[in-house]
Amino acid sequence: MWIRIVAAAAVLISAIIHLEQWILVFRGTAYIGPAMLINFIGGLVIVVLLLWWRTSWVPWALTVLFGAATFGAFLISATVGLFGVHEHWTIWEVWVAAAVEVIAIITGLAGLASRPAARR
Template identity: 75%
Template structure:
């Protein structure tokens, strides 16, 4: 259960950072702005699902959420994404990257633990 809590907190932190960045920077940016809001909404839903639905699917969603969000940022920081060329310059970027890695690794660890529990039954 503790893995789900850690992954949920990581996903929720990422979601809140994306909402904050939408308000501060990307509110009027064509593609990235709506993507930031979708990321916020999806992160909130996934974070809650991890805590209330003890099924493997929220763990998979957390892994995909972390991988897609981190992947989009890395693309934006290297070659640019939809006209946005991000930089590793503010603390929110570092925190978001860390919690997205936690979501990926924690989600995978949770899936492995779930698989072991099912195998023991």
Template identity: 55%
Template sequence: MYARAVAALAVTVSALLHLKMWFGGVRDQSVGPAFLVNTFGGLVIAVLLLTWRHWVPLLLAVGFGLSTAGAFTIAATVGLFGVHDHWTGGYVWTALISEAIAVVAALVAAGREGYFARLSRQRSPALRGVHQH
């Protein structure tokens, strides 16, 4: 449960930073709506991580972290929806670090809760036969 709490905290930090940036002027840019979706989606994921003991919130946390960090990387390299960002500033680095922590903590939680072991046991019979000689 500790790893889920860390993932929830990390997702919340990223979500709230995106809300702060939205109020700080991002709302007037083309990416403004995406920052609001990120904020509310992140808060919902954080609540789900703490209240629903299932693999879905863990997958959502991994997706949240990867997609948010990925979108920033695109914005900082080639631009995203006409916005070209930079790898500078406390908000940027805090958000990126929190997103990385969210991914790692969710994967750790999935491992500790046995979801990876269940996946390996539930491989289809056709796939199992491929490795047998």
């Protein structure tokens, strides 16, 4: 149960940071702006699925994919740039988002691994 709560908290924090960055920085940016808003909405959906759909592996897989996609996009933007955005590791939101996205990946994988094997 605690893995599910930690995963949901990690995804929620990442989603809130993406909303905050959309409001303050990326609202008018062509590709990154809509991606930030979609990331927020998708994160909320994943949190709801994690907390209420306990019989399926799908929320765990979505948690892993969410963390990997957001962390991967950030790493691309911090190294070579992504759609004209070149991020830097300078503000606290960047460090917190990176940390919770890694936590989402780890807890999502742990949730998938802890599921009982399917009957054949």
